[in-house]
Amino acid sequence: MYLPILRRYSKFRLLCVIPILLLILITITVFHRRAHTEIVRFSPLEEGIPELIHTINKEYVPLIHQPFTLSLIRGIIIFYPHDQENSFLSELFWLFRSWIEMMKDEPPSWRTDLVIYTGVFTSNLQQLGCIFNRIRIDRKERPQCRVFPYKRVHLRNVSDKIDTDDHLFQQFDLERSILLKTYLQTYEYVDSINIIAECYISFAMYDYILRTDIDVFLTRYFGRFVPFNGTLLVGRGGYSTPFNTARLRRIAANMNWLYANITNIGSTWYGPPRLAQRIANFSLKAMVHLSTNEFTEPERQRKLGILLWPDWYYGVLLLYSCELAINHLKLSENIDLGLAYTLLDQSTTDRDQYDMEKNNRLHLHSWHTLEKFSKFEFKAGKYNRIHPRKFMKDTSALGYAMRMALESRLMSHVGLKAELMNAKK
Ligand SMILES: *[C@@H]1O[C@H](CO)[C@@H](O)[C@H](O)[C@H]1NC(C)=O
Ligand SMILES: *[C@@H]1O[C@H](CO)[C@@H](O)[C@H](O)[C@H]1NC(C)=O
Ligand SMILES: *[C@@H]1O[C@H](CO)[C@@H](O)[C@H](O)[C@H]1NC(C)=O
Numbered sequence: 156m157y158l159p160i161l162r163r164y165s166k167f168r169l170l171c172v173i174p175i176l177l178l179i180l181i182t183i184t185v186f187h188r189r190a191h192t193e194i195v196r197f198s199p200l201e202e203g204i205p206e207l208i209h210t211i212n213k214e215y216v217p218l219i220h221q222p223f224t225l226s227l228i229r230g231i232i233i234f235y236p237h238d239q240e241n242s243f244l245s246e247l248f249w250l251f252r253s254w255i256e257m258m259k260d261e262p263p264s265w266r267t268d269l270v271i272y273t274g275v276f277t278s279n280l281q282q283l284g285c286i287f288n289r290i291r292i293d294r295k296e297r298p299q300c301r302v303f304p305y306k307r308v309h310l311r312n313v314s315d316k317i318d319t320d321d322h323l324f325q326q327f328d329l330e331r332s333i334l335l336k337t338y339l340q341t342y343e344y345v346d347s348i349n350i351i352a353e354c355y356i357s358f359a360m361y362d363y364i365l366r367t368d369i370d371v372f373l374t375r376y377f378g379r380f381v382p383f384n385g386t387l388l389v390g391r392g393g394y395s396t397p398f399n400t401a402r403l404r405r406i407a408a409n410m411n412w413l414y415a416n417i418t419n420i421g422s423t424w425y426g427p428p429r430l431a432q433r434i435a436n437f438s439l440k441a442m443v444h445l446s447t448n449e450f451t452e453p454e455r456q457r458k459l460g461i462l463l464w465p466d467w468y469y470g471v472l473l474l475y476s477c478e479l480a481i482n483h484l485k486l487s488e489n490i491d492l493g494l495a496y497t498l499l500d501q502s503t504t505d506r507d508q509y510d511m512e513k514n515n516r517l518h519l520h521s522w523h524t525l526e527k528f529s530k531f532e533f534k535a536g537k538y539n540r541i542h543p544r545k546f547m548k549d550t551s552a553l554g555y556a557m558r559m560a561l562e563s564r565l566m567s568h569v570g571l572k573a574e575l576m577n578a579k580k
């Protein structure tokens with residue numbers, strides 16, 4: 156009906172062209188906003204962590220940005236102990252909830268999968284709508300929860316042949332597997348690093364991966380930002396003391412490894428998959444070395460409890476090992492590393508309404524605390540009578556964690572699955 160008019164009157168044509176040009180202009184300005192393309196700089200220093208002071212170095216300042224790119228894929232990578240679902244399902248629920256919340260700020264064409272390594276595809280995982288043993292082959296496919304079978308180190312029988320039908324996307328280094336089985340029998344956290352070393356094929360396609368624990372929350376800022384230019388960002392830990400720093404420096408020398416004096420490295424990594432696998436490989440070597448040479452049998456058997464924390468504690472063997480690996484690779488291979496002490500592994504107890512936004516906190520981690528938000532209090536049902544609505548307008552880290560956790564509890568499998576289906580319409 157309009158077309159003949161357009162053809163006849165150039166004035167009409169002009170009238171049509173102007174709004175289209177305007178639309179293009181608006182799109183460009185919206186997507187090219189300063190905030191979207193600017194590289195954000197953060198000081199890795201935080202008040203109250205004096206031991207970090209000697210590690211400040213311009214070289215390690217974490218840079219994040221929002222690239223102006225249409226296609227970007229990321230994987231959130233976790234190890235999920237299926238035989239301890241009682242304790243971990245509620246954490247998985249709130250991580251799942253925050254994963255969907257994060258997508259509200261994510262550019263529409265980006266895709267972020269939740270990638271879970273576990274022994275059994277449990278009915279809980281199935282009810283959440285997760286898919287089994289299927290890697291991402293299409294960059295445009297909607298975000299998925301992907302479950303891959305993984306056999307825990309302590310359950311391995313080195314004389315068994317691995318079931319290759321099931322473990323399609325795993326590369327076994329038999330020799331290493333035997334070493335781990337022999338020397339890290341009692342260290343249950345070895346699997347959370349070993350998945351990065353062994354299961355590379357299942358996450359190699361992602362531009363960035365986030366290796367993290369389950370008791371964490373992705374924030375809306377995670378939806379916007381990725382590490383700049385192939386850097387791997389590490390979060391913030393709280394295990395370093397002058398004693399163990401000196402000891403780890405000495406151990407590095409024993410191992411013929413270099414040590415760059417980077418301490419208090421958190422358990423979360425955010426960066427390119429290949430670099431993550433390199434660090435995981437070295438961390439496993441360090442784990443075997445530490446476990447056999449630097450801990451006694453009663454310590455390995457956990458007979459001392461937390462008596463030696465924080466100076467020298469078997470429970471955080473993984474963190475000591477990663478510290479050794481990262482320090483060595485920084486100096487020996489000059490890996491691109493950012494100390495994201497103010498971006499990843501952030502506290503869930505902060506009440507400041509402006510903090511998350513001002514400091515672009517990407518990721519919260521529930522520490523050992525009974526203060527709100529506490530994972531212990533939440534799991535003990537202490538917050539059950541609080542309605543998540545109460546935190547609708549609360550923009551603090553505490554409010555966000557409370558709302559995500561409480562909502563995930565009320566939504567359960569069905570609600571979470573439905574939200575995920577609607578997330579990238
Ligand atoms: C390992 O497998 C072999 C043969 O498959 C079996 O004889 C042995 O008992 C197994 N060992 C353990 C610890 O399961
Ligand atoms: C980004 O990485 C490339 C290749 O590693 C390097 O040549 C370039 O200088 C880097 N850019 C910045 C701004 O660091
Ligand atoms: C690390 O700290 C020690 C002791 O303070 C110092 O001797 C060494 O040179 C430092 N190493 C690097 C790579 O900065």
Ligand SMILES: *[C@@H]1O[C@H](CO)[C@@H](O)[C@H](O)[C@H]1NC(C)=O
Nearest residue numbers: 326328352429430432433436
């Ligand atoms: C990590 O170790 C595995 C098994 O030994 C090896 O295939 C892989 O190439 C290593 N990855 C890197 C990045 O060094």
